[in-house]
Amino acid sequence: MVLALLLVTGTAQAQTAQELVTASDAVRNPGHPFRLTNTLAEYVGGKPRDKVVLVVFAREDKSTRQFSNLVRYAEPARDQGKLVLLDGAKMWFYDPASKASIRISPQQRLIGQASNGDVVSVNLARDYQASLTGTETLQDADRQPRDCWHLDLAASTADAIYSRIEYWIEKGSNRPVKGKFYSDSGRLLKIAYYRKYETQLEGVRPTETIIIDAVDPNLVTIMTMTDYRFQDIPDAWFQRDFLPRLRVEE
Amino acid sequence: MKRSPLFLMLAGIWMAAGPSPVIAQEDFDLDRIPDTQPATSDETSRDVGTAQQNKIFLEDALGLTGRRNNLVVPSPSAHQPDVQARSSLDVTAHRDWADGLSATLSDRLDLSWRNDLDVSSHRSIANDFREAYLTWEPVSQTYVESGRVNLRNGSALGFNPTDFFKTRSLVNQTNLDPSALRNNRLGTFMVHAQRLWSDGSAGLAFGPKLADASPLTGTDPGGFDVRSGRTNAEDRMLVSLTQDIGDFSPQALFYHEADRTRWGLNLSHPVGQSIIAYGEWAGGRQASGVAEAVAFGKRTGTLPTTAPVPASADSAVSFKNDLALGASWTGSEKVTVNAEYHLHQAGLSRRDLRDWFASSARGAPSLANELWYVRSFAADQQNPLVRHQIFLRADWTDAVISHLELSAFAFISLYDGSSQTQLAASYDLSDHWSMGLYAAANLGGAQSEHGSFPQSASLTMQVIRYF
Numbered sequence: 234m235v236l237a238l239l240l241v242t243g244t245a246q247a248q249t250a251q252e253l254v255t256a257s258d259a260v261r262n263p264g265h266p267f268r269l270t271n272t273l274a275e276y277v278g279g280k281p282r283d284k285v286v287l288v289v290f291a292r293e294d295k296s297t298r299q300f301s302n303l304v305r306y307a308e309p310a311r312d313q314g315k316l317v318l319l320d321g322a323k324m325w326f327y328d329p330a331s332k333a334s335i336r337i338s339p340q341q342r343l344i345g346q347a348s349n350g351d352v353v354s355v356n357l358a359r360d361y362q363a364s365l366t367g368t369e370t371l372q373d374a375d376r377q378p379r380d381c382w383h384l385d386l387a388a389s390t391a392d393a394i395y396s397r398i399e400y401w402i403e404k405g406s407n408r409p410v411k412g413k414f415y416s417d418s419g420r421l422l423k424i425a426y427y428r429k430y431e432t433q434l435e436g437v438r439p440t441e442t443i444i445i446d447a448v449d450p451n452l453v454t455i456m457t458m459t460d461y462r463f464q465d466i467p468d469a470w471f472q473r474d475f476l477p478r479l480r481v482e483e
Numbered sequence: 484m485k486r487s488p489l490f491l492m493l494a495g496i497w498m499a500a501g502p503s504p505v506i507a508q509e510d511f512d513l514d515r516i517p518d519t520q521p522a523t524s525d526e527t528s529r530d531v532g533t534a535q536q537n538k539i540f541l542e543d544a545l546g547l548t549g550r551r552n553n554l555v556v557p558s559p560s561a562h563q564p565d566v567q568a569r570s571s572l573d574v575t576a577h578r579d580w581a582d583g584l585s586a587t588l589s590d591r592l593d594l595s596w597r598n599d600l601d602v603s604s605h606r607s608i609a610n611d612f613r614e615a616y617l618t619w620e621p622v623s624q625t626y627v628e629s630g631r632v633n634l635r636n637g638s639a640l641g642f643n644p645t646d647f648f649k650t651r652s653l654v655n656q657t658n659l660d661p662s663a664l665r666n667n668r669l670g671t672f673m674v675h676a677q678r679l680w681s682d683g684s685a686g687l688a689f690g691p692k693l694a695d696a697s698p699l700t701g702t703d704p705g706g707f708d709v710r711s712g713r714t715n716a717e718d719r720m721l722v723s724l725t726q727d728i729g730d731f732s733p734q735a736l737f738y739h740e741a742d743r744t745r746w747g748l749n750l751s752h753p754v755g756q757s758i759i760a761y762g763e764w765a766g767g768r769q770a771s772g773v774a775e776a777v778a779f780g781k782r783t784g785t786l787p788t789t790a791p792v793p794a795s796a797d798s799a800v801s802f803k804n805d806l807a808l809g810a811s812w813t814g815s816e817k818v819t820v821n822a823e824y825h826l827h828q829a830g831l832s833r834r835d836l837r838d839w840f841a842s843s844a845r846g847a848p849s850l851a852n853e854l855w856y857v858r859s860f861a862a863d864q865q866n867p868l869v870r871h872q873i874f875l876r877a878d879w880t881d882a883v884i885s886h887l888e889l890s891a892f893a894f895i896s897l898y899d900g901s902s903q904t905q906l907a908a909s910y911d912l913s914d915h916w917s918m919g920l921y922a923a924a925n926l927g928g929a930q931s932e933h934g935s936f937p938q939s940a941s942l943t944m945q946v947i948r949y950f
Contacts, residue, residue, distance in 0.1 A: 283914075309915075310538070311911065314538065331666045336732065336753075338759050374513065474725055
C-alpha cells in the first residue's frame with residue numbers, strides 16, 4: 234500500500250512539474266503565430282565581437298505543440314538573405330547566392346547562431362519529461378533573488394535537441410529564470426538566463442536571453458528580441474520550395 | 484493550477500532547508516555575463532525587411548598556375564596564363580512593388596588581367612548578366628516569374644543530375660569548390676510558374692530559343708554580351724513536383740530540350756542526429772558524351788565536319804542514367820563531411836580513356852584535339868568526364884579560431900585513383916571584410932584522368948569587401 238501511495242503521489246508530482254514547464258512555455262511563447270527580430274551580440278572575454286540580426290517567424294502546430302521556425306539572416310552583410318527552416322525533422326538551409334537548398338541534420342542545426350533559437354521558441358513540455366528537484370532562491374541575471382522551482386527535464390521525444398535540461402522557474406509568475414542544457418554524454422553545453430520581462434504580444438515575456446557557452450568559457454551571447462508582431466504564417470511556408478519566396482515586410 | 488500535497492510538502496522542506504551550496508555555485512555563472520548596454524530597439528529593427536534589398540560586394544583575386552611539361556596528350560591551348568588577376572563588382576538587388584509584384588537583378592562585372600593578354604583587349608572586361616526578372620504573385624502561394632532566372636535543382640553537392648539548367652551556365656570562378664561554383668552562373672531566359680500548397684509544390688518553366696548555340700571555346704564574346712547562345716540555344720521546358728512523403732522530401736522532374744527528354748528524382752532523409760542521406764537521379768535516351776560533344780563541336784564550327792569520332796565512342800542513342808548518392812555527417816566540433824558516388828553513364832569508360840590516351844600519344848593530333856574538346860564540353864555541361872567517380876568534401880567552421888573556415892574537397896576517379904583536389908581557408912576579418920586562400924592540384928600519373936591536365940597546381944588569393 235505504501236508502494237502504491239508512492240507511485241500515485243510520484244505520478245502526481247511529475248504531472249505537476251510538467252504543468253510548471255507548460256506554464257513557463259506559455260510565458261516565452263505567444264499562442265498565435267508571430268515574428269520577431271532577434272539580435273545576437275557575441276562577447277568574447279567580456280568584449281563585444283560579433284553581431285548577427287535574425288528575423289524569426291514562429292508558429293506552433295496546435296495538434297503536436299511543436300514549434301516551426303523560419304529564420305532569416307538580416308546581418309552581417311555577407312550572410313544577408315540566408316535562411317534556415319526548422320520544422321521537426323524537416324531542416325533546410327537556403328543560400329540565395331547559390332540558390333541551393335541543403336538539408337541539414339539536427340547536429341548541423343547546432344552550428345551557427347540560428348541554433349540559439351532553440352532556447353527561445355520551443356515547447357519544452359512537449360519534448361521533455363519534467364521532475365521536481367526542489368525549490369531554490371536563485372539570483373537572476375540582474376542579481377535579484379528569485380524563488381524558483383528547480384526542475385530536471387529529461388528528453389522524452391526524438392525531437393528533443395538536448396538530452397537533459399536543468400530549469401529554474403520563478404514561483405507564482407512561472408517565468409523562466411535560468412536553464413542549463415546538456416548533451417547526450419552529459420556534457421554541459423550552454424547556460425541560459427532569461428531577463429528584461431516586458432509586455433509583448435498579449436503577455437509579459439523575456440525580451441533578452443543570455444547564453445553562456447559552457448564549452449568555451451570566454452563566449453557569451455546576448456539575444457535581444459524586438460519588433461514582436463503577430464503574423465499570419467501559412468502551412469506552405471514550412472517547406473524547401475518556399476524559402477526563395479520569403480519576403481519580410483519592414 | 485493544482486499541485487499535489489506531497490509536492491507542496493517537499494517544496495516546504497526544501498525551502499526550510501534554505502539555499503544549498505549548489506545555489507551559490509549556480510550564481511558563479513553570473514560572473515560571466517558581460518557588463519554591457521543591450522542594443523536599442525532602433526538598432527535591432529533596422530534593415531531587416533526585404534522590400535528594398537541590395538547585396539553588393541567587391542572582390543579581388545590573384546591566381547598563380549603551375550604547369551606540367553611532357554604531357555602524354557599535348558594540349559592545343561599552348562598559351563595559357565600563369566598569372567591572373569581579377570577585380571569584380573557583384574550586385575544583387577531586389578525591390579518589392581505593389582500588388583505582389585517584385586523585381587530582381589543579379590549582375591557581376593569582371594575586370595581581368597592575364598600575363599598573356601593585353602589589358603586593352605576587350606576580353607579583359609566581362610559582364611555576367613546573371614539574372615533579371617519580375618515576380619508576380621497573383622494569388623497567395625502562386626508565383627509567376629519572367630526574365631532571366633537562375634533555376635536550380637538537386638540535393639547532391641559534387642554532381643547534380645537534376646540541375647537541368649546548369650549546362651553552359653558557369654562563368655568566371657575563383658573557388659573551384661562545387662558549393663561555390665553555383666554562386667556565379669548565368670540564369671536562363673524563361674517564364675516560370677510555381678504553385679505551393681501546405682506540403683508540396685508544382686512548377687513549370689519554359690525557356691525559348693533566343694539564339695543559335697555559341698561555340699564552346701575561342702570566340703566567347705565576353706564584354707557585355709548576355710550570352711543567350713549559351714542558355715537559350717534551344718527551347719527548354721521543366722516540370723517539377725514536390726510532395727512531402729515520410730521525411731524523404733521527394734521531388735520529381737521532367738525536362739525536355741530539343742530532341743532530349745530526361746526524368747529526374749531527388750530524395751533526402753535524416754539518419755539519426757548527425758547524418759543526412761541523399762540521392763539524385765536523372766535518366767533519358769541520349770548518345771554518349773563523346774558523340775554529343777563531337778556533334779556539338781561540328782555544329783558550332785569548332786571542330787571540322789570531317790573530325791573523326793573515336794572508335795570507342797558510342798553514338799547509338801540509348802537510355803542512360805546519371806546518379807549521385809551521398810551522405811553528410813556533422814560532428815560536434817562543427818565539422819561536416821560529405822561523401823558521394825557519381826555515375827554518369829554517358830561518360831568515358833575505363834577502356835575509352837585508356838584507348839584515347841594511347842592513340843593520341845601515338846601521334847594522332849586530331850584525336851588529341853578532340854580529347855581536350857570533349858573534356859571542355861563535359862566541364863561546360865558540369866558533367867563528369869568518366870562514368871564513375873567519388874566526391875569527398877570536409878568543412879570545418881570556426882576552425883581553431885572563430886570565423887576561420889577550412890575546407891577540402893576531392894573528385895577521385897575510380898579508374899585510376901587520380902584526383903582534382905582543393906584545400907581552402909577563408910576568414911571573416913570583420914562584418915564587411917573576408918579573405919580566402921585556395922590551393923588546388925590535379926594529382927595522378929601522366930596517363931590518368933586528372934594527372935594528364937596541363938595545370939598541375941594553382942594558388943588563388945581572394946579579398947572581399949561587402950557593403
